[in-house]
Amino acid sequence: MQLSKLIQNLPPYHFADAKRKIAERKAAGVxxxxxxxxxxxxxAPTAVVECLCTAMQDVENHRYPEYGGMRALHEAIAAWxxxxxxxxxxxxxxxxxxxxxxxxxxxxxEAVLNAGDVALVPDPYYTVYVTASTTLGAQPYFLQLTEQNGYLPxxxxxxxEIVAKARILWLNYPNNPTAxxxxREFFERVVTFAQRHNIVIIHDMAYAEVYFDDFRPTSILQIPGASDVAVELHSLSKTYNMAGFRAGMLLGNHExxxxxxxxxxxxxxxxxRPIQYAAIEALHLPPSWIQQRNAMYQRRRDLLAQGCNAMGMSTHSPKAGLYVWAHVPQGFTAREFASRLFDKTGVFVTPGSNFGAAGEGYIRISITTPEAxxxxxxxxxxxxxxx
Ligand SMILES: Cc1ncc(COP(=O)(O)O)c(C=O)c1O
Structure with a gap:
């Protein structure tokens, strides 16, 4: 079959491949x-699961839902x-x-980019920003994120000449993979930059609600004038342990x-609709639910960050997000170290280079596993x- 150029140029999604490898090793007894x-x-919170089950019993909810979501969900999101x-x-x-x-x-x-446009992509990046740009014929221009620049582009x-052709700036804080x-001052600068150059900011805030100590991540929509140039994405996946529910939201610039x-x-x-009711239930949970959950993640973060530093795989202790971003030991590339670790011990981490060239020399370790x-x-x- 003759498939499109789009599909010929589309790499397999890394984690689809990773899940297959893990299943193979597990089947082999590892x-x-x-x-x-x-x-x-x-x-997911018990009240959310109960709400979902109750809503499932109502046969009205088995019909097609509203395209843009129920009014009650819009209101719950606005209140949250x-x-x-x-x-x-x-x-x-x-x-x-x-x-x-x-x-x-x-x-x-798709709503912003045309073929030939430039998309500004901080590197390392969540790979979707690149595929969402290149599949439309836009050209990514990578902005290096390094320890020296505090992982800010x-x-x-x-x-x-790049700025003149740039139509979009992808941003993601708390950042995946660097954590x-x-x-706030960075977002102020970004909004001014976007206004001056007529660039759209897509701020991906999937990790907004996983934070530690007294830190609270900033939303770009808190910056005056941001909604003229920016949208922000939030997600119930990490916020309320609801990744399988598939519930997120786009907020900001109304056009x-x-x-x-x-x-x-x-x-x-x-x-x-039952998922919409479940999402409303989640958004009504008290902030203490998030804080208790984050306290558990914080213990895991501390274990991992201390453990990596003690082994010479230096890392900073992240203020938010689900990852520890650690240097690989000397003498290995990121991929070599991750492969060796998996082959010899069954521990599966992600090489930083999977997130772009600037991720070389690091591995990304997730904290979504119990302390033991x-x-x-x-x-x-x-x-x-x-x-
Ligand atoms: C940076 C980033 N954005 C978005 C997503 C997708 O989240 P969702 O489950 O809401 O589709 C992820 C998932 O890992 C992510 O890491």
């Missing part, structure tokens, strides 16, 4: 410890966002529920929100470093 994905291992970020969104205008935030990234790209030194966070809604209504038929398993994984890591 005790695999998967520290590769930001897939919460803890259950205002309570968390002190920003009032207009429920019907500035909010679009999504079947997970990943699809929103792709559709936002240097907007001042992008060549003028870096951006201060772009409307455009993505138009694409979606031509592609899918909306979010299953993290301890075992660290022991196995230590053993292969010492060989």
């Amino acid at each position: 005790d695999v410890i998967n520290l590769s994905m930001g897939d919460p291992d803890l259950p 966002f205002e309570q968390r970020f002190a920003v009032r969104l207009t429920p019907e205008r500035d909010i679009l529920p999504l079947l997970g935030s990943k699809e929103g990234l792709v559709y936002a790209g 240097d907007l001042e030194h992008i060549p003028a 870096a966070c951006a201060p 772009l929100v409307d455009a993505v809604g138009r694409i979606k209504s031509n592609v899918d038929s909306g979010m299953f 398993r993290i301890v075992t994984a660290l022991e196995r890591m230590k053993a292969i470093i010492e060989i």
Whole structure:
């Protein structure tokens, strides 16, 4: 069969391949410890599950849902966002529920980019930003994120001819994979930059609600004027341990929100109503639910960060997000170390180079595994470093 150029140029999604490898090793009897994905291992809140089951019993909910989501869900999202970020969104205008935030990234790209445009992509990156750009014929221009620049892109030194062709800037804080966070002043600079150069900012905030100590991640929509140039994506996947539910949201610039809604209504038929009710239930949970859950993640983060530093795989202790971003031991590339670790010990981590050239020299380790398993994984890591 003759397939399209798009599909010929589309690489397999890394984690689809990773899941297959893990299944093979497990079938061969290996005790695999998967520290590769930001897939919460803890259950969704009980009240959410009960709400979903109750809503399933109502046969009215078995019919096609509203394309753009129920009014009650828009209102629950607006109330949640205002309570968390002190920003009032207009429920019907500035909010679009999504079947997970990943699809929103792709559709936002489709709504903004044309072939030949430039897409500004911080490197390392969540790979969807690149595929969502290149499949449309746009050219990614990579902005290096390094320890030296605090993992914040240097907007001042992008060549003028690139800025002139740039239509989109992908941003993601708390960042995957580096676990870096951006201060409010950075978002202020970004909004000014986007206004000056007529660039659309897509801020992916999938990790907004996994934070530690007294730190609270900033939303770009807290910056005055941001909604003229930016949209932000949030997700219930990491926020409420609801990754399998597929519930996310696009917020901010109403023209772009409307455009993505138009694409979606031509592609899918909306979010299953019981999931919408479950999402509303989650958004009504008290902040203490998030804090208790984050306290558990914080213990895991501490174990991993201390363990890596003790082995000479230096890392900073992240203020937010689901990952520890650690240097690989000397003498290995990221991929060599990750492969050796998996082959010899069954511990599966992600090489930083999977997230772009700037990720070379690092591995990304997820904290979505119980403490006892993290301890075992660290022991196995230590053993292969010492060989
Ligand atoms: C940076 C980033 N954005 C978006 C997503 C997708 O999240 P969702 O489950 O809402 O589609 C992920 C998932 O890992 C992610 O890491």
